[in-house]
Amino acid sequence: MIVRGELPRLTMRYLLLAVAVVLLNFFIPRLLPGNPLTGSAGDGLDVAAPLSAVAQEQLRAYYHLDEPMNGQLASYLSDLVHGDLGWSISRPAPVAALLVARLPWTLGLLLSALLISAVAGTALGVLAGWFPGRGRDRLLISVTAALSAIPEFLIAIGLLLAFAIGLEWFPLLGGRSVFPDFGSGVAGSARQILDIGWHLTLPATTLVLASAAGFLLIARDATAAVQSEPWLVVARAKGLPERQIALGHVLPNIALPLLTFFALRLGAVLGGALVVERVFGVPGLGLLAFEAIRARDYPVLQALFLLSSLGVLVVNFGTELVYLRLDRRRGPRLG
Amino acid sequence: MDSLTRRQVLQGMVGATGAVFLSACGAGMSGSQATREPGANVSPTATTAGTGADVLRFAWWTDVGAMTPFQVSTTGPGGVVLLSMIYDTLTWKDQNSIIPWLASSWDAAANGSQYTFRLVEGATWHDGKPVTAEDVKFSFDYYAKHPYRWMPTDVVRSATVSTEQEVTIQLKRPYAAFLAEIAGTVPIIPRHIWEPIADPTKHTGPDRSIGSGPYKLTAHDEADGAYRLTANQEYWRGRPLVPEWRQLTVPAEARVEIVRRREADVSLSTDASVRSLLRDDTRLRVFETAPLSLVRLALNTKRPPLDEKDVRQAIAYALDRGRIAETITRGPAIIGSAGVIPPETPWHNPTVQKYDYNPERARELLGNRKISLDLIADTQVREPDLMQPMLETVGITLNVRRADAQTRTQILSTGEFQMALTSHIGVGGDPDYLRRWYTGEEANAFAQGSIFEDEEYTRLGEAQAATPDPVKRRAAVDRMQEILAAELPTIVLYHRRFYWVYDPSAFTPMETWGGLMNGIPFPNNKLTLIAS
């Protein structure tokens, strides 16, 4: 039962936040020094194009970069209202098309990694917390601590070195084979899916290793905490099998903090996994952001930041609605 | 490319020639999306003369945009070189000189301000229509409205068609670099495609990549940064040797590894030690380009103490440039020519003043003063870390400000700097850049920060740009290099080669006179890919 007056207030708050996000995302990329018309290739192969000053002015006018900030803002907002994200400056495509091409990679990679780490982390966490302080618990906790002492990019590079460069079990880079020939029909689609899975195994493993720890520790602590609850003692006394106790009794009781943590991670999905995408060359939103920052591609940066921050806001809004239903006192949340 | 066009192209190719470009070509990289189309799954029957490969995979490190002159990426040369395989230019370059291409011959007016080109017979666009003088005229007219970002054509006043195969280009002023820089760089585009297009930057039609070159674009995957070009069997200048050319996007750290794993056939390393690392590899070879690149300090000659020539020279003497070059390129040092134009390139003047490492001389020139200098450098470059202790020993404190390349360009364009470290190509081709850098005519990253005024230099710059006489031009360019070497508005630390790792059974690299087009260190001149 939602408290009267609470829902409009919450909605209002998130609407204001969304407006603030839209404005912020316009200004942040434009603070960057440099301009989108002078790219840099790096490696001493820097722009050889002797772009003339006249042409540069022509191009600035074409992309409305010569307009005053408020004019640019006005056209950005009016385009946004019409659902137009503009044209990329560094790539000859509409921003919306760029995002649509990359969204499946990011969603596929991050959602599958998130689900795997949630399930695996929770399962291991319950196992560890079942007999707190025993060997299994201590082992799992130590492994978790060691894993969380390694930055994500090092996990990624480690996996790449071992399984792609060393053993050559997995491809060096990319999200799929280039210009593949899988044949047609069901077998073709199956081969295509297998190919993508083969490419995404290492990136997804990296993400699972980097984020399963959170689920594991939350589940472990919550499980350890309920071990002395009377209902659990009763359930045990009734002689229910352990598996049934775990799934039917313990899991529902520890679900709330796990869901909170899941929501927190879910919100970040649209931001892409910049580091992992960079290491494995997965053409997702994170890699697009990385390249857009270097190229000062304002329209792309705007849209990317907008997409990912709106994603967080939507998930947060949903979470708060759930909280309102679940708990009118609104207890402390995990930050 | 929509599937209909692709199918037509494929069927046409398979039917006409029996050439097979979809055969297996390496683990994990075989085939194409187009093989889902009927008629494409043909087993290999024909092999090509000259090279044994059915497909050549070229590893580059970014997506290079759409294959039109208006949408190609000009961040680095990867895009325009690919473009040169799809489009033709009026002239081209081989190992030794400028050669005729779409123009079979030309006449220049005595004062060098007008060129009349006669086009080759039988050249056609990829859609079968003939290439005419109207197309050439249209191209230059269209570029006046929609600039080609790789090469400005402002110097062209007008183009007029006299017969179907003859076009005259009138320049605003005599321009000696016209044949190499503009006629040899600017792609000729089909009038029938582009005439109705008002905004080529946002044109996405399936016909946008129709050129007259040896290869046709058949697929481009933007997210993967992958391109597939198939041979234009009707090419007017000769049959392409390799049925299919692919360009792949490969991040720097995987570039050599991917050739080693046979997932690409040609790739680039900027590091000389690739030769020793591949010494045991019996299959792969390394092709060294001429030193078409340079790493240099741009000095702001308007800011004390850099307004003093002695201080600029002292910096040159204080730097052990040989050691800097060896440490960073991990190969033999090619110490920077003080005249800027690199050795082993057509316009280099070997007699200019040299500044051999001599800290004693540096201290003398400074009069044992202690000075402090600010240097802007890219975030990750290593040269400043080596320069700091060297300058310290002669009494110069170097304060390094790190910024990314974009930020550096921005700072340089405002003139609010003392010294900047920059590294780029585009210096091995036509030498007119020596003039343009210092006139403020160019707005690109490496002309920024070129601040230097010298009456004789300016006069010579204008003279070499205008003279149609190659002997006089060389004399002027030689003298300009002498002035640069004596005055040092920029100190070239060293020149760099590029190291192309390739599989010799699939590809024969080619060195182009002064670099491809305007000094690009790429080995895939399209001459090496077509039967002569």
Added chain:
Amino acid sequence: MLAPYDPRLPSGPPLAVPTAEHRLGTNDLGQDVLSHVIHGARGALIVAVVVALISTALSWMVGLAAGFLRPVEAPLMALCDLLLALPSIPLYLLIATLVGPSRRNLILMLALLSWPGFARVVRSIVIQARSAPHVEAARCLGATDARIVYHHLLPSTLNVLPTKLILTVRFAVFAEATLAFLGLAQSGTVSWGTMLSQAFSDPLLFSRPVWPWLVLPPCLAIMALILATTWLSSGLDSSQGVIG
């Protein structure tokens, strides 16, 4: 110092494997790797500790203010939500590009962007404590606001601060290393992040036999620092040791 060489000066041939003179070999410029690890510890600790202190102080103050001062609650929490909504790594990358990755800028950036999460926690603790029976009682007995804050609210919030400190140390070390890996480290400064950045900026790194000596020392140093701080915090609630 303990370091055998000045880390800023070349002291041997570049990219050499370990010898008696250079226990961990040399880097691309011929500088001593061991000296870099030793000097880098100082840099890493400075970044970690300063970021942790500033960020924790901010979290705590903002959380207290939001929990106790009605008029500022909404704007402060909105600011938190806003900062938490922006994608973190792209944002850091963008700001580091904007201000330049000097150590001071890095510290300021990480400190000023990492407080919102814990500020919320502090606020919710304050709100809980505010309605706790003993605080209600004190209020009824006529205690002033200041007295209530000092005696009743402060202590309950202080308990979570050590966790926050340790989490932020880890965050700062990871962030510095990650930004360095992505190309935003200032060459010329001596730090573990810069060591990694220099190693990874070599495209042929893993083709060289010397690579473990360039990659492993800074990696192991980072891991050792993180594990040490994790052990420090082992008395704390273990789940908080991982949730950033």
